[in-house]
Structure formats: structure tokens, C-alpha cells
Amino acid sequence: MSSSFFLKGKSRQVQKRKGEKIKKKPVKKSTLPNLENGHESSDSDLDLKKFSDAEESESDHETVEEKKLRLAKKYLEEIEKEEAKRAEEKEIDDAVQKRLQRDYLEQRGKLKLELADKYQAPTDSDVKVIRAKEHRLTLTCVCISNDSSLVFTGSKCSTIVKWSIKEKRKVGTLTYKTHSNFLKGGITSLAISTDSKYLASSDESSNIQIWDPITFKHIHTFKGHKDSIIGLVFRKNTHDMYSASKDRSVKIWSLDEMSYVETLFGHQTPISSIDALTRERAITSGGRDSTIRIWKIVEESQLIFNGPVGSLDEVKLLDEEHFVSGSDNGSICLWSVLKKKPLYIVPEAHGTENDVPRWITSLATLLNSDIFASGSWDNQIRLWKIYDSYKKVQPLFSIEINGCVNCMQFTCDGNQLYVAVGQEHKAGRWFKLSSVKNGLAIVNFKIK
Numbered sequence: 001m002s003s004s005f006f007l008k009g010k011s012r013q014v015q016k017r018k019g020e021k022i023k024k025k026p027v028k029k030s031t032l033p034n035l036e037n038g039h040e041s042s043d044s045d046l047d048l049k050k051f052s053d054a055e056e057s058e059s060d061h062e063t064v065e066e067k068k069l070r071l072a073k074k075y076l077e078e079i080e081k082e083e084a085k086r087a088e089e090k091e092i093d094d095a096v097q098k099r100l101q102r103d104y105l106e107q108r109g110k111l112k113l114e115l116a117d118k119y120q121a122p123t124d125s126d127v128k129v130i131r132a133k134e135h136r137l138t139l140t141c142v143c144i145s146n147d148s149s150l151v152f153t154g155s156k157c158s159t160i161v162k163w164s165i166k167e168k169r170k171v172g173t174l175t176y177k178t179h180s181n182f183l184k185g186g187i188t189s190l191a192i193s194t195d196s197k198y199l200a201s202s203d204e205s206s207n208i209q210i211w212d213p214i215t216f217k218h219i220h221t222f223k224g225h226k227d228s229i230i231g232l233v234f235r236k237n238t239h240d241m242y243s244a245s246k247d248r249s250v251k252i253w254s255l256d257e258m259s260y261v262e263t264l265f266g267h268q269t270p271i272s273s274i275d276a277l278t279r280e281r282a283i284t285s286g287g288r289d290s291t292i293r294i295w296k297i298v299e300e301s302q303l304i305f306n307g308p309v310g311s312l313d314e315v316k317l318l319d320e321e322h323f324v325s326g327s328d329n330g331s332i333c334l335w336s337v338l339k340k341k342p343l344y345i346v347p348e349a350h351g352t353e354n355d356v357p358r359w360i361t362s363l364a365t366l367l368n369s370d371i372f373a374s375g376s377w378d379n380q381i382r383l384w385k386i387y388d389s390y391k392k393v394q395p396l397f398s399i400e401i402n403g404c405v406n407c408m409q410f411t412c413d414g415n416q417l418y419v420a421v422g423q424e425h426k427a428g429r430w431f432k433l434s435s436v437k438n439g440l441a442i443v444n445f446k447i448k
Contacts, residue, residue: 111319111368115414116385119371120446121397129421131439132170134159138422139438141407143190148411150213151418152199153440154187156426160201162216163440165416172216174201182209182218188426191232193239198255200241202229208243210255220258224251230427231274233282242282246270250282250295264295266302272313277320277367285315285325292325294337305340307333316363316372322390324372326360332374334386334393344393346384350376361425364408364417371396373417375405377433381419381443399443403436417443 062070102111137156144151144165151163160183162172176183185204192199192213199213208222208229227246234241239255248270252261267286276282280297288311294303310329317323325333325342332349333342350358362375370386383396403421410417419441420426423433 113369115366115369115447116371116383116387116396118448119383119396120448122399122443122445124400126444126446127399127401127441128168128444129437129439129441130163130168130170131437132161132173134161134173134175135438137186137438138404138424138426139406139420139440140187140422140426141190142409142418142420142440143192144409144411144418145192145196145213146194146412147196148413148416150192150196151440152190152192152213153420154190154201155422155438156186156424158183158185158187158203160187160190162213165411168442174211174216179218182207182221185228188228188230189232191234191241193234193255194237198234198239200232200234202232202243204228206245206247208232208241208253210258220255222253222260224260224263225249227270230271231284233274233276235276235280236278240280242274242276244271244274244284250274250284252297262297264297264302266293266295266304267291272311273315275315275317275323277317279320281320283315283317283323285312287311287313292323292335303337305335307342308345314360314363316365317367318365318372318386319368322386324363324365326363326374328357328359330357330360330376332360332363332384332393334390336390343391346393349374349382350378350380353378359425362405362408362419364410366410366414369414371414373408373410375401375408375419377404377425377431379403381405381408381417401441401443403433403438404431415445415447417445419443 135155139153139155141154142151149165151165153161158176160174161170164171174183183203187201187203189202196213199211201209206225206227209218210220211218225245225247229243229245231244232241241253241255243251248267250264254261268289269287272285272287274282274284282295283292285292290307290309290312292305292307292312292315296302307325308327308329308331310327312325312327314326315323321337323335325335330348330350332346334344335342348357349360352358358376358378360374360376363372365372371383373381373383375381379400379402381399381401384393385396386393401419401421403423404425405419406422406426407420408417421441422438423436
């Protein structure tokens with residue numbers, strides 16, 4: 001029995017009944033951008049069109065001469081902007097070139113700035129003395145941060161005080177009572193790294209303490225010297241530190257690794273002072289052995305300079321090739337690294353007392369310049385000018401400071417001089433100026 005229902009392979013046709021509508025699927029709207037004349041139209045185009053229409057309507061109301069004038073002004077403004085930009089770029093290039101040249105000359109020791117003639121003698125109002133109750137005894141040392149924002153002073157009563165240069169006041173202290181584990185006896189030297197990351201201090205013990213200069217948090221203790229340390233100095237733009245001790249040795253330390261590096265021997269008597277600049281060199285004075293030694297660390301050699309009779313107590317670098325020294329016979333000597341004898345000697349620079357010359361207790365140099373300062377206990381700080389190609393020295397003027405000048409340092413710009421003043425000499429108690437008060441003297445210079 002055959003029926004169409006069971007037939008295979010034939011598709012059924014759906015027939016539309018009367019009154020029914022076939023539903024169609026809605027067509028999705030295209031998400032493609034609306035292109036008009038080959039480009040995408042947007043709100044910004046409409047804004048530009050409105051702006052151009054407004055400009056056209058504005059130009060319709062101006063004459064040909066006015067339009068030419070407006071376009072000419074617009075053109076001139078564009079030229080001025082371009083020329084100003086070129087001039088600014090040229091100024092930047094010139095500044096970079098001068099800075100590179102200055103850094104190169106400074107590193108080679110050839111940079112010489114003639115500043116002495118620009119200095120004027122300060123008046124009494126330009127000299128100010130600030131004190132801290134923590135400094136009960138004589139101030140022995142002072143150091144200034146490279147950005148001239150902070151000053152640190154140390155005293156014989158085992159106290160370190162931090163001062164703000166801007167505010168001219170005390171902003172922090174380290175005392176024997178609060179840090180008895182680290183401070184042993186009077187502070188003999190302070191030094192701060194160029195980037196102000198580390199502050200180093202030494203005292204009557206044989207240890208070196210490393211601090212955070214901002215928070216005064218103790219970081220590390222270096223041990224190795226066999227006697228008290230009299231001088232600390234950082235090599236510029238590095239974390240390499242040199243220390244000089246009464247054990248007649250110079251030690252090199254790396255604060256990046258917080259480790260000992262090397263020991264240098266040569267002096268026959270306890271070292272009295274130390275200094276360093278950019279090169280891997282240190283300069284020291286040997287006290288009673290009457291010698292100054294420049295330690296060439298990389299070459300593993302040393303230069304020896306024989307000074308005048310007496311104890312060479314102070315030495316300071318003027319640049320990489322010249323330095324000055326002070327002795328207990330009252331003489332100041334100007335030296336060159338190329339000659340074994342002084343280029344010039346100033347005898348009895350601070351006068352005499354009971355027919356005995358006053359010692360040179362402190363020296364300060366303004367780096368790469370022709371000016372330096374010296375101090376003793378004659379209540380005068382004397383400023384000196386170097387001239388005639390480092391062949392002669394002449395006095396500039398004196399500044400009245402009451403007390404024994406134990407340490408001095410110029411700020412980097414040379415506008416100020418900070419002086420650690422006390423009743424006694426920093427290294428002993430051979431005399432005492434009872435009428436003097438211990439403090440930090442600030443000298444503000446007038447520069448033409």
C-alpha cells in the first residue's frame with residue numbers, strides 16, 4: 001500500500017495558510033564607520049567645518065589689505081616662535097658645553113677661578129655665632145653638605161649637632177648619653193659624602209662610625225686602626241673614604257660594600273690632617289716628621305714634600321695640582337705637586353705671643369680659586385689671595401672672631417664660611433680662653 005507519507009528523498013513544501021505572515025529575522029545594523037566621500041566623518045570634522053565656516057564668514061567682512069596684514073602678522077608670529085625655540089636650544093647647548101669643559105678642567109686640576117678681588121670685608125652684622133647647649137666643651141670640627149643645606153659640628157664633649165643653614169638653628173643631636181655604644185670621647189673629625197648619603201665620624205677611639213645624615217640612624221662601624229683617628233675625608237662623587245690616624249697609617253674604605261680596602265704606610269710620626277678631591281689620591285701632613293705626602297693609590301706610590309722646621313699640622317688642597325699647609329711655627333706655605341719645596345712661604349702669618357709664633361690651627365680653601373682662609377687664636381680669621389701664577393700670596397682682609405679657630409669650611413658657592421670656635425685647641429689643653437664661648441660662627445661674604 002503506497003502512500004506519499006512514506007516516500008523518501010522528497011522535501012516537504014510548507015504552504016502558507018491564508019491569513020498567516022512569515023516572520024523574517026531582523027537585519028543587524030552595520031557597525032562600520034559611515035564613510036562620506038572616501039573618509040570617516042566625526043564630531044571633530046563637524047567642528048572643523050564650523051570653524052572654517054566662521055573663518056570664511058569673518059574673511060568675507062575684511063578687505064584684501066586687511067587679510068594680507070593678518071596673514072603677515074601670523075607668519076611673523078610663527079617665525080618668532082621658531083627663532084625663540086632655536087635660541088633656547090642653543091643656550092642649553094652652550095650651557096652643557098661650558099659645564100663639560102669646567103668638569104674636565106676641574107678633574108685635570110686646570111680650573112682656576114679668580115675670585116679674590118670680588119670679595120669685600122664683612123661687617124660685624126655679617127658675622128653671626130650660634131650655640132647649642134649640647135656643645136658644653138670646645139668645638140673641634142665642622143663639615144657642610146654639598147648642597148649647602150646642612151652643617152654638622154663635633155665637640156670635645158662627645159656630641160654631634162646638625163644645623164639647618166636656611167633656618168640657622170639646630171635640627172638634630174647625637175650625644176654620649178643617647179649613643180654611648182658608638183661615641184667614645186671627644187669628636188675628632190666629621191665627613192659627609194657628596195650625595196649626602198653617609199656621614200662619618202671619628203672620636204678618641206680607633207673606630208669610625210657611619211650614620212644616616214638625615215635621620216641620624218647608625219649604619220655601620222669600621223674597625224682596624226690601632227690608635228685614635230684625626231681625619232676623615234670622602235673622595236668627591238664617590239663613596240670611597242680615607243682615614244688618617246695617630247698610628248701613622250692611612251686606610252681606605254668602601255662604603256658601597258661597607259668594607260676595608262687597603263692600608264697605606266709612610267709617615268714616621270702621627271698624621272695630623274688629611275684631604276682629597278676627585279682623583280684617587282689623598283694628601284696628608286705628618287706632624288713632627290715635617291713632611292707632606294700625596295698618596296697615588298692606583299699607582300701604589302707616594303710623593304714626599306719636605307716642609308719647614310716644625311710640626312706640619314694642617315694641609316688643604318686648592319685644586320688637584322696646588323695645596324697650602326700650616327705649621328706650628330706660624331708659617332703658611334703654598335705648594336705645587338711638581339715641586340718638592342714650597343712656592344711661597346708666609347712667615348708668622350698670625351703674629352706672635354710672648355715672642356713665640358702662634359700656630360696655624362685651621363685652613364680652609366675655596367676649591368679651584370685663588371682664595372683661602374687661615375685661623376689661629378689671635379681672634380682673627382685671615383683671608384689670603386694667591387696671584388702671579390701661584391707664585392705669591394698676599395693678605396686680603398681679616399675677620400674678627402673671638403676664640404681658637406679649630407676648623408673652617410667654605411660653602412660650595414663661596415658665599416659663606418663656617419667656623420668651629422672654642423676656648424681650647426682641638427688637640428689638647430695647652431691654653432684656655434675663659435672669656436670665649438664655644439659656638440659655630442657664620443661669616444657672610446659680600447661679593448661684587
